Amino acid sequence: MILTDWLREIPNDWECVPAWSLFSERSEKADAGAIHLTPSQVYGVLPQIEYMEITGSRVVLNLAGTDSMKAVYEGDFISHLRSFQGGIEQSSLRGKVSQAYTVMRPSERVYSGYFRYLMKSRIFIAQLNNLTDQLRDGQTINYARFARMGLPLPPMDTQRTITRYLDCETGEIDAMLATLDELTETLRLRRAQVIQSAVRSSRSIGIGLMLDVKLGKMLQTKPKSPTDRLQPYLRAAHIQPGGRLDLAIDTKEMYFSESEAEALSLCAGDAVIVEGGAGFGRAAYLTEDMPGWGFQNSIIRLRGAISDTRYAVYALQAALESGEIAIACNAATFAHFTAEKVEGFRIPYHGTDEHQCIADHLDKVTGRINAMLATIDELKALLVERRAVLITDVVTGRKKVPA
Numbered sequence: 001m002i003l004t005d006w007l008r009e010i011p012n013d014w015e016c017v018p019a020w021s022l023f024s025e026r027s028e029k030a031d032a033g034a035i036h037l038t039p040s041q042v043y044g045v046l047p048q049i050e051y052m053e054i055t056g057s058r059v060v061l062n063l064a065g066t067d068s069m070k071a072v073y074e075g076d077f078i079s080h081l082r083s084f085q086g087g088i089e090q091s092s093l094r095g096k097v098s099q100a101y102t103v104m105r106p107s108e109r110v111y112s113g114y115f116r117y118l119m120k121s122r123i124f125i126a127q128l129n130n131l132t133d134q135l136r137d138g139q140t141i142n143y144a145r146f147a148r149m150g151l152p153l154p155p156m157d158t159q160r161t162i163t164r165y166l167d168c169e170t171g172e173i174d175a176m177l178a179t180l181d182e183l184t185e186t187l188r189l190r191r192a193q194v195i196q197s198a199v200r201s202s203r204s205i206g207i208g209l210m211l212d213v214k215l216g217k218m219l220q221t222k223p224k225s226p227t228d229r230l231q232p233y234l235r236a237a238h239i240q241p242g243g244r245l246d247l248a249i250d251t252k253e254m255y256f257s258e259s260e261a262e263a264l265s266l267c268a269g270d271a272v273i274v275e276g277g278a279g280f281g282r283a284a285y286l287t288e289d290m291p292g293w294g295f296q297n298s299i300i301r302l303r304g305a306i307s308d309t310r311y312a313v314y315a316l317q318a319a320l321e322s323g324e325i326a327i328a329c330n331a332a333t334f335a336h337f338t339a340e341k342v343e344g345f346r347i348p349y350h351g352t353d354e355h356q357c358i359a360d361h362l363d364k365v366t367g368r369i370n371a372m373l374a375t376i377d378e379l380k381a382l383l384v385e386r387r388a389v390l391i392t393d394v395v396t397g398r399k400k401v402p403a
Contacts, residue, residue, distance in 0.1 A: 005150055006130070006150070007396055010396065011154070011400075015153040017151060018147065018148070018149070019151050020147035020148075021107070022107050022109055022110050022115075023077065023105065023106055023146070024105050024107070025103070026071065026073070026076060028070070029068060029069065029070070030069045030096030030097075031096070034071065035047050035096070036048040036069075036095060036097075037095040037096065037097050038051040039078045039080035039089040039091075041085065041087070042086075044089050045072075045078060045092070047095070068099060069099065070098070070099060071103070072091050072094060072096060072097055072103055073094050074094055076090070076104060077089065077103075077104045078090075078097060078101050078102070078104070084128040085125070087124060088104075088120075088128075088146075089119075090112060090115075102141065102146065111159035111163060113159070113162075113163030113167070114160075114395065115151075117162070117395050118152070118395040121392045122391075122392050127149060128141055131146070131148075131149070152396065154397070161402075162395065165402070166390070166394055169390060170390070170391070173387045173390075177383055180376050180380050183376060187376075190369060191369045191370075192317075192318070195318045195362060196318045196322065198314070198358050198361060198362055199314055199315045203348065203349040203350070204347060205346060205347065205349040206343065206344050206346050207302065207342055207344075208343030211303060211304040211307055211309060212302070213300060213301075213339050213342050214263070214264070214301045214339070215297055215299075215300055215339040216233070216234075216295035216297045216299045216300070216301070217254075217260055217297055219297075220254050220256075221255070222255065223255045224257070227258055228255040228256065228257050229255065230253045231253060231254075231256055231261065231293065232252065232253050232292065233253065233254055233256075233293065233295055233296050234272060234290070234294070234296065235295070237250070237279075239272060239273075239274050239282045239284045239299075240284075241282065243282075243285065245272075254294075256294050261294060265290075265294070266289070266295060267289050267290070267303075268287060269303070269309060270301055271284065271301070271302035271309035271310075272286065272295065273299065273300040274299065274337070275297065275298050275338060275339070276335060276338075277334075277335075280329055280335045280336065281319070281325035281335075282320065283312075283320075306352060307355065308352070308359050311356070314358070314359060315348055319345070328341055329341065
């Protein structure tokens with residue numbers, strides 16, 4: 001076995017060669033009418049307009065200096081701004097990219113399918129991370145850095161065999177993941193229908209007439225008095241679709257005065273709503289006290305001694321699914337479900353006792369659906385892990401594949 005600096009070892013009939021001997025930098029200018037391409041970790045290389053349609057993102061259009069954009073040919077590899085996080089992409093399209101990207105032309109010794117898998121493997125991405133040590137955030141992997149890498153080079157027949165094997169194996173895994181995604185969507189729609197049906201009523205009432213509505217605190221990074229104290233705060237990112245609260249997401253702290261800490265506490269039985277941004281209108285119910293936590297002004301808290309906030313959360317989830325909240329927030333612009341809008345927002349009304357019964361029923365039904373969704377997420381995670389390990393083992397020669 002031949003030792004390498006980052007692969008540890010490769011099969012005896014493989015070579016370890018410098019990247020510059022397999023890939024040369026393409027620097028020629030693109031034709032003015034060429035398609036503008038966007039390299040993406042998730043979707044690969046695709047036309048910029050398609051990327052915007054799929055993701056809903058508005059990327060910065062490179063209208064100035066379009067005559068200096070780089071040409072991309074079918075089969076080229078592109079290092080993008082986050083290659084050290086997701087690997088280097090191969091393009092199946094001819095087009096152009098901005099000067100911020102590094103475009104590389106494979107040599108005749110390269111079978112593109114094999115290197116496509118190699119450059120998206122975990123072990124390769126880890127090495128790219130080593131190359132970006134101490135780089136500024138957002139800096140790309142340039143050709144000079146990439147060229148210094150030692151790359152495994154199996155015989156051409158082996159490259160083809162590995163590609164066929166991984167195409168087949170990952171294709172089966174991807175098909176299973178697609179089936180699980182379809183099941184997830186079916187269950188999600190079923191949950192939404194159950195909630196819609198349960199809360200439906202000919203009568204309605206403003207939320208502010210049933211519950212206390214409280215907006216959170218603006219971000220305060222410095223103390224204003226000696227008694228101010230640092231404590232974690234709930235923010236929009238913590239409230240996930242389907243009413244799930246994820247406190248594992250990057251906990252941050254800010255300063256609260258003693259009175260603010262008391263007024264902006266979070267207790268079991270409270271409901272929290274996202275005020276603005278991409279997740280506006282999402283609502284979650286707190287099943288446990290959160291001692292020592294406050295909440296930012298991207299969050300609105302609902303609290304009531306008499307009315308059950310669980311029902312309000314379900315009613316808000318139904319309204320979010322139906323688009324009623326989007327209409328109330330004028331979602332054509334940057335949407336805000338402000339405290340004033342929440343107070344006046346009308347939800348179906350059945351009476352306090354009936355609200356509790358509806359919430360109890362929905363807890364049981366949605367609980368079963370949520371358990372199935374959690375199981376699906378676990379299966380998907382196992383499949384994703386299996387796919388990643390398989391690719392790494394095969395492209396490094398640790399796992400031999402049948403000819």
